[in-house]
Amino acid sequence: MAKKQVVDENYLERKPVRNQSLSWKQDDENKVTLEIENIGFFNTVAQKLFKKPKVSYIHLDENGSFLWPLLDGEKTILELGVLVKEHFGEKAEPLYERLAKYFQILESYNFIEFRN
16 A cells, blocks of 8 residues: 655645636725626526526625735735734734635635635
């Protein structure tokens, strides 16, 4: 039986980048809204039968709206955390636990991916 290869990677050293196929906009108050197009067979059926929208709008909170434009694939989560700490101060605590969970959620919805 072959042994599994263990990859020792620090999650905070990962570099998140926005999914380029997503549309997004930033309003006058710097709030970011993601525009997700509902495509595929099941979404088409739901649109016709249940009058579901063709586009879903995801409104990011204050922290997410601050981070979203910074996700360029160049900055690590650790570097982004420093920027969040400078901008929000103590309001951002517990900082890195929240950032790690936030990026896990974004990745699970394919809103971001990580660069090496």
